[in-house]
Amino acid sequence: MANNAEVEKKEKTESKESLIGWFLGLELIQKILLIAGIVITILGIVFSGYLFGWNSVFNQNISNNVALNTAFQKIPALIKTIQIITVSFLAFALAKALMLRFLSKSKRGKTITTLATSFFKYLIAIIAIMMILSAWGADPGALLASAGILTLVIGLGAQSLIADILAGIFIVFEGEFQVGDIIVIDGWRGTVTEVGIRTTKVIDWGGNVRIINNSSISSIINQTKELSIAVSRISIEYGQPIPDVEVIIKNNLERMKNAIPEIVEGPYYKGVDALSSSSVDLLFMAKCKEEDLYGVQRALNRELKILFDENGIRIPFPQVTVSQYEDSASESGRAAVEDEARQFTAEQRAASKDMEDRDK
Numbered sequence: 001m002a003n004n005a006e007v008e009k010k011e012k013t014e015s016k017e018s019l020i021g022w023f024l025g026l027e028l029i030q031k032i033l034l035i036a037g038i039v040i041t042i043l044g045i046v047f048s049g050y051l052f053g054w055n056s057v058f059n060q061n062i063s064n065n066v067a068l069n070t071a072f073q074k075i076p077a078l079i080k081t082i083q084i085i086t087v088s089f090l091a092f093a094l095a096k097a098l099m100l101r102f103l104s105k106s107k108r109g110k111t112i113t114t115l116a117t118s119f120f121k122y123l124i125a126i127i128a129i130m131m132i133l134s135a136w137g138a139d140p141g142a143l144l145a146s147a148g149i150l151t152l153v154i155g156l157g158a159q160s161l162i163a164d165i166l167a168g169i170f171i172v173f174e175g176e177f178q179v180g181d182i183i184v185i186d187g188w189r190g191t192v193t194e195v196g197i198r199t200t201k202v203i204d205w206g207g208n209v210r211i212i213n214n215s216s217i218s219s220i221i222n223q224t225k226e227l228s229i230a231v232s233r234i235s236i237e238y239g240q241p242i243p244d245v246e247v248i249i250k251n252n253l254e255r256m257k258n259a260i261p262e263i264v265e266g267p268y269y270k271g272v273d274a275l276s277s278s279s280v281d282l283l284f285m286a287k288c289k290e291e292d293l294y295g296v297q298r299a300l301n302r303e304l305k306i307l308f309d310e311n312g313i314r315i316p317f318p319q320v321t322v323s324q325y326e327d328s329a330s331e332s333g334r335a336a337v338e339d340e341a342r343q344f345t346a347e348q349r350a351a352s353k354d355m356e357d358r359d360k
Contacts, residue, residue: 037086044079080135088128095120110179111195115172118197160215164198167214171195177222182290184221185212191291227264227287229355232300235279237314242272242280243334243341248311249282250344256307260299262292267300268352271345279316285355 026034099113170176172195177183181192183202190204200217202210236245249269257263266286273283284304288296308315 034086034089037082037089040079041083041086044083074136077136081132084128084131084135088124092120092124111172111192114179114194115168115197118168122197160213161198163215164213167217168195168197168200171200171214171217177220177224181222181224183223185210185217185219189223223290228290228293230263230286230288230293230296230300232267232284232286232297232304233273233281234284234301234304234308235276235281235316236308237316238278238280240280240313243338245282245313246341246344247337248307248313250340252307256300256303257286259303260286260296262288262296262299264288266352268355269345269348270352270355271349285352287355 096113096117099116177192177195179192179195182189183192185202188202188204188210190202190208190210192200193203193209194201195214199211199213202212204210246269253267253269256267260267263286268285270283270285272280274281284300286296286300305315307313
């Protein structure tokens with residue numbers, strides 16, 4: 001059942017990455033305009049001899065009205081404009097579909113795809129604008145010269161834009177973070193959805209999207225590079241014998257791991273974390289993927305509550321009680337339990353030693 005769902009999901013993703021899937025995803029008005037543009041482009045190529053050049057039908061005077069003749073003679077430029085826009089649109093869609101198809105197999109590939117897509121979008125737009133101006137009679141040489149001067153002006157006046165572009169390139173090639181990674185920027189925690197040529201988009205758990213200029217990203221915490229640590233603290237009453245509780249925990253850690261498949265390593269029992277005013281606080285940790293962190297923490301809390309309920313281990317809550325603990329176990333039995341609990345806690349400390357500094 002799960003395999004079928006995964007296959008279906010994969011097929012839907014691949015269909016979206018194809019040109020057909022991209023076309024079907026367009027709005028109705030966009031489809032109509034695109035089809036019209038393709039038809040005009042094809043007709044313009046087929047009947048180019050009649051539409052363009054000195055012998056074009058549009059170079060003939062159709063009336064004595066000069067304004068009407070001038071407007072009639074501009075129709076070839078309008079057709080060329082539609083052709084350029086249509087071809088540019090299709091070229092961008094094709095390039096994006098090919099990159100999604102062949103590069104988006106990994107996080108790094110997706111990151112490169114988003115940056116390259118952003119770059120091609122601007123590049124194709126600039127080329128299309130130059131060609132359209134040329135179609136309307138502008139001199140290409142003068143356009144290129146103007147573009148050089150414009151580039152110099154932009155370079156002097158838009159240093160932040162250049163800084164954003166360079167920062168975006170460095171982000172991709174240095175691999176500081178990639179599309180799909182969970183990162184923290186200035187306290188904002190979310191998943192990277194796009195690394196563009198100028199900005200990076202991060203979406204948090206609530207669906208809020210933060211758009212950050214690439215040059216403004218001075219420091220980040222990439223929480224996807226390594227396994228994250230899920231922490232669960234649970235309190236028990238002072239009247240509960242710690243060795244008895246630790247033996248119960250020892251015998252059920254494997255069961256808890258099997259009940260929470262998202263756990264990669266652990267869970268580990270870290271010991272008594274605090275002696276609070278009305279409870280003894282026990283600490284548990286487990287390693288998991290960052291995207292599973294909160295789910296694993298909630299699942300750990302649930303499994304520990306179930307375990308404690310099954311074994312009569314009481315969790316304190318606001319109340320006034322008077323109780324007296326009677327130890328019915330023999331001294332030899334108590335010593336065996338304490339030895340087992342001591343050995344278990346020592347093993348757990350050794351097994352989870354690398355988690356100590358992260359929790360502080």
